[in-house]
Structures are given as C-alpha cells and as structure tokens.
Amino acid sequence: MNLVVCMKQVPDTAARVAIGGDGRSLDPEGVTFVVNPYDEIALEEALRIREKLGEGEVAVVTMGPEKGSAALRSCLAMGADRGIHLQDAAFQGSDSLGTARILAAAIARKPFDLILLGKQGVGTDNSQTGPMLAELLDLPHVNVVVKLEIMGKSLKAFRQIEGALEVIEAPLPAVVTAQKGLNEPRYAGLKGIMAAKKKPVEVLCLRDLGLPADEVGEKGALVRWTQLELPASRSSGKILQGEPEEAVEELVRLLREEAKVI
Amino acid sequence: MAEVTVFVEQRSGQVKRAALEVVAQGRGLADAWGGSLEAILIGTDLDDAAAKVLPLGPDHVTLLEHPVLSDYSVEGFTQALSGYVARTNSLALLLPATAMGMDLAPRVAARLRVGLASDCISISSGPDRTMEAVRPVFSGKAMATVRFSSARPVMATLRPNVFPPGEPVANPAGKITKKTPELDETKIRARLTGIEKDQSGEIDVKEADIVVSGGRAMMNSENFGIIRDLAAALGGAVGASRAAVDAGFIAHQHQVGQTGKVVAPKLYIACGISGAIQHLAGMSSSKVIVAINKDGEAPIFKIATYGIVGDLFRIVPLLTEKILKLKAE
Ligand SMILES: Cc1cc2nc3c(=O)[nH]c(=O)nc-3n(C[C@H](O)[C@H](O)[C@H](O)COP(=O)(O)OP(=O)(O)OC[C@H]3O[C@@H](n4cnc5c(N)ncnc54)[C@H](O)[C@@H]3O)c2cc1C
C-alpha cells in the first residue's frame, strides 16, 4: 500500500504573534516552526496502517521554503520512508487551491492508495486543502476523521460532526483528513533520528511538476490576506469582590440585568 | 438569478440556527449590492425546511431534491450545489462554518475555481460589489482581512453564533422552486453507512447558547458533576480544557480550544481554567465570559467579562443553587 502524508510546517501554537512589516503577514522573528500537529496525527495513522499490513511505503510531501526540511526530517525520524519537498519561489503566497494544485501534481507522479492530511493547518486555519486536493485528483474524501479502518480496497472512516459521528465508506484511492482523537502520535527516538539521516528526500520545483506559473503562488491566488491585525483586546472585565455568596449574587444580577444572557 | 446565494444546511428537515444566520448575512449583502438573495436547500422532502427560511426574506428559495441526496454526501452535494450555482450569475456564495459547511465549501470552491474564506466572523461589501471577509487566525491571536480575486462567486463560510439570526418579515414574498439536480451517481463514492449519535443526550458545545467548562482544577471525573449541574441549570453544554481531557476527567468531544472545538456562545463560564492561549483560541469570541479561578493572576481574567476569584468548589454549587432558585420563581 502506498501512503502519502501531506505535511505543513507551521508556527508553534504557543508562539507570540507580531505583525510583519508588510502589515499582512506574521513576523517570523523569534517564532519556532514545527510539524502541524494534525499532520503528525495523519502521519501516525499512515505508520500504523503500514505496520498493520506489514507492507507498504509512507511518503511525506511538504510544500514550502527551505526551512521546511527540518520538519520533513522530523517526519522521517517518526518513521516515514521518504520525503518530497516542493520548493520554488513561484509557490510563495499560494492559497489553499494553489497549494492543492502543487500537492496534486507531485502526488500524481506515482501510484498511491491513500492520502492523509491534517484537518487544518494551524495558524492560517483554512481547513481547505484536503477536500480541494480530493477534488483536483477526482477522489472521494472523508474529512475530520477520528477513527479509520482499511478493509482491502476500501476504507471505513468515522467523521466528527455536531453531536455525532458519521460512518462513511469509500473505495481506495481516497483522501482522509485527520482530527485529534484519531491516535496519539509517537515520539521520534534517537534510533529514528539517526535513521532519518539516510532516508531519501526529493526536492522538486515548479518545472518538475509541469504546472503553469500563473496557477500557483501569489499570482494564482484567488484569496489573499490584505491586512493582519492584533484583535481588539477585550476590555478587562469586572472582578466581583466579597464573600462567595455576595459575589455569586452579584454575578447572577449582572448576567440577568447587564449582559442579559440568562 | 440572484446576486447572493446562501446554502441552507438541513438534516432530516431540521434547519440549523447557523444556517439562518447565514441567510440573514446574505440578505444584508444582497441589499448592500442592490441585488436579490437566493437560498438553496439540498436533500429530500424540503418543504418544511423551506418554510422556516422564507420569513428571513430570501427572494428565491430553491430546493434541489433528489432521492440520492437524502443523506449528506460531500460528492453528491458538491455536484448539486456547484452544478446549480455555475449556471447562475451569483457573485457570492455563503455557507455556515459547520461540519457540513466546512466539508462542502472547499470541494465546491475547487470545482468552481473560486476563492474561499473559512470560518469568517465578519463580511462586508466593498466597491463594485466585491466582498471582504475577516477571520481569526493564529489561534485568534490575530485577525486577517481577506480579499478575493475577480473569480465569481466569491465564497465564505461563517462561524456559527457570531452573527445575529435575522428578523422574520411579516409577509415573505420569496418564491419556492423545486428542481431535480443532475447527478453522476458513479461519482458519489464516499457514502454514509451509519450515524453514531452521542448517546449521552448531552448538548454539543458547538450548538449551545451557554457553555460551562471545567479545567485541570476539577481533579477527577466525579467532580465534573458540579459543572454538569450548573450546565443543566442553565440549559447549556459542558466544555473542558485540554488538561481536563488529557487527564481523563471527560471525553474529548467536550474539549474547547485550538485542538478541540471552537465555540462562540452567548455565555461561557470557565471554571478552574487558567486561560492558556490554545484554550482562548476556542472561546474568546464568546459574547460574555465568566471566569472562576482561585488565582487572581490567571490569564483568563484578562478576557473575562466578569470574574470571581475563589474556590470553584464553593462558588459553582452556589451559582447553580441561585440559578435554580431564579428559574423556580
Ligand atoms: C498544540 C497544542 C494544542 C493545545 N490545544 C488545546 C485546546 O484545544 N484546548 C485547551 O484547553 N488546551 C489546549 N492546549 C493546552 C494548553 O496549553 C493548556 O495546557 C491547557 O489549556 C491548560 O488547561 P487548564 O487551564 O485546565 O489547566 P491549568 O493551566 O493547570 O489551569 C488550572 C487552573 O485552575 C485553577 N484552580 C486550581 N484549583 C482551583 C480551585 N479549587 N478553584 C478555582 N480555580 C482553581 C488554577 O489557578 C489554574 O489557573 C494545547 C497545547 C498545545 C501545545
């Protein structure tokens, strides 16, 4: 079974956010970049499928600048067999559809059975790439999956919706996006980190993928951020003083009369 | 042919409140552009659902009915929605940022080759009938303004509970039309084979007007009983921090935050939750926030509307008692 995991390098969620000089992007100064947490879950699932079947290959593909190679190495250290790094100045500024086009072109070069992504790239929080990739490759997809079973040439996935799980079956090849709860990603041990150094990483550019330059990057983008601002800070509220009984009495009064929410 | 199109989510004839919020925003956008509004419902037996949408003032309500679409399937709904919208001159297509909307919108956007802004908290009309959207990014630590290219319709999903639901009009003039979408059934490959309802009968945190959450301070699952009691007294849902979920006090479906659910209720009560940035990411757009924490320096107080510094094991039961007394009056 050929498994492909799409991985994005993202700012650490604990990172302090400052606005870049252009007024529309994150100032990367002092921010550490990590493997998107949902993509770790996607990778863990791919590794488990390979282990369960006792055969197969797990390839991790990432689109982004050179510094993404560190995240790719972490994935190889976790146990992925090979990496594909899609790197080109022309990719910069891609929106989700552009990203999905680039990923689709890279993935379509070899036969595959299952593509796993995160349900969301933290930071930009678009939650679009998985379904878009499925659409471009004309594949079925199941989004926001918390349990996955592979049954021969098809899959059964449990997808989280409001107050319930949808059970969905689909033939392979297919696209699945991972939600927290699907598994607990493993840590890369020292052995894994050493082994990762010898694993192959292919670096591909726009020309290798045969994509028109105006369909990707800033040029091809159908949406773009024109401004990034820090949120208006909520005015610090009222601390209710006194004995618990008095404070609770006052809280209930305020919730009814001032905020009118109960 | 309407300028603004909204997708109205329904399951088994039940229309989500989030979908009505989208209709109201669509109405506002259509009015700003001097255009008309079309609401689209997809499924089977949609008459009752259509009747709920009509009073919110769409000019057209279009029902795309097909037996194959009785259950939601992303490939079926994508065909129906994009197939229909592609034949209109729609300038904007809005959907709720629900599980269904967030699944369907990207697939439709990719098929129509148009731009999509996810989980927006504000949309506005710009010059020349353009739309601008604002969405929280970096776990709510920043707000991004999104502009679209000229490809139409521009698309956005709207975060539930942030927008007002809209006022019903007295004599709705909108027309209901039924259509049968053309479907390639061989391209509906991912199919629903079952639904596992959450058996607990609990209200989902994303659906609730009021959410009461407990954190690490709860210490064990039994203690969560006082959170459940307060939630029950208020008719709300039970939420939790990741620390409480990871410690096994409560199931993951209750987790609020960056790797849990994003909620925006009218009232959010955080009990024994410090207010880590990843938790705030999930609840900071709540209208009113109450924090109960014994540490007066806890970051949660920085965003709380009202705060009580003290022991939650004393305060929460007192609050429940007081609310129950009020309700009895
Ligand atoms: C990638 C990533 C994703 C994450 N995603 C999430 C997420 O989705 N949701 C989330 O919540 N967290 C998330 N976290 C974890 C987050 O960073 C915090 O660790 C977590 O929110 C802390 O939970 P807490 O506030 O319950 O616990 P603590 O931070 O330990 O706070 C407990 C609080 O309870 C107070 N307290 C103790 N006893 C009492 C008492 N008797 N009465 C009143 N107050 C009391 C204390 O003063 C303290 O403020 C994530 C972290 C990472 C790295």
Ligand SMILES: Nc1ncnc2c1ncn2[C@@H]1O[C@H](COP(=O)(O)O)[C@@H](O)[C@H]1O
């Ligand atoms: N630049 C990228 N390279 C590889 N995978 C990506 C990239 N951007 C997004 N993805 C994948 O798409 C998922 C959803 O991302 P997004 O649509 O940006 O929220 C991520 O969890 C990744 O699996």
